[in-house]
Amino acid sequence: MTQPLSFYYREGCHLCEDMWQHLQSIRETRPFEIDLVDVDRDPALKERYGLLIPVLAVGEKVICNYYLDPIGLERFLDSLPDHE
Numbered sequence: 624m625t626q627p628l629s630f631y632y633r634e635g636c637h638l639c640e641d642m643w644q645h646l647q648s649i650r651e652t653r654p655f656e657i658d659l660v661d662v663d664r665d666p667a668l669k670e671r672y673g674l675l676i677p678v679l680a681v682g683e684k685v686i687c688n689y690y691l692d693p694i695g696l697e698r699f700l701d702s703l704p705d706h707e
Contacts, residue, residue, distance in 0.1 A: 627656035628686070628699075631678040633663055638689055639677040645691045646679070655700060 630646065632639035646657065662668045662676060672678045675688040679696070686695050 626681055627658050629658045629660050629678075629680045631660045631662050631668065631672045631676055631680065633673075633676050634661065636676055642677045642679065642691045645693075649693065649696065653700060 630643065632643065650657075660668065662672050672688075675685075678688040679686045679691065681699065686692065686699055
């Protein structure tokens with residue numbers, strides 16, 4: 624089973640909302656799992672990602688922050704073992 628992407632966000636963040644909408648449009652043609660993580664609910668995450676949000680990551684590897692990097696996301700998805 625592949626580790627899902629983590630989407631670190633904050634309520635009321637317009638950049639977060641923009642990236643989330645973009646991710647959803649990509650998921651319509653290329654499904655992948657995303658865990659939603661509100662950085663304000665965990666002091667350690669707020670310290671780590673609070674000024675970088677939104678952040679799209681897998682494990683400790685950040686794919687992009689502030690704005691969606693569709694090329695970086697495609698490269699990640701292409702690298703998955705179950706990619707056909």
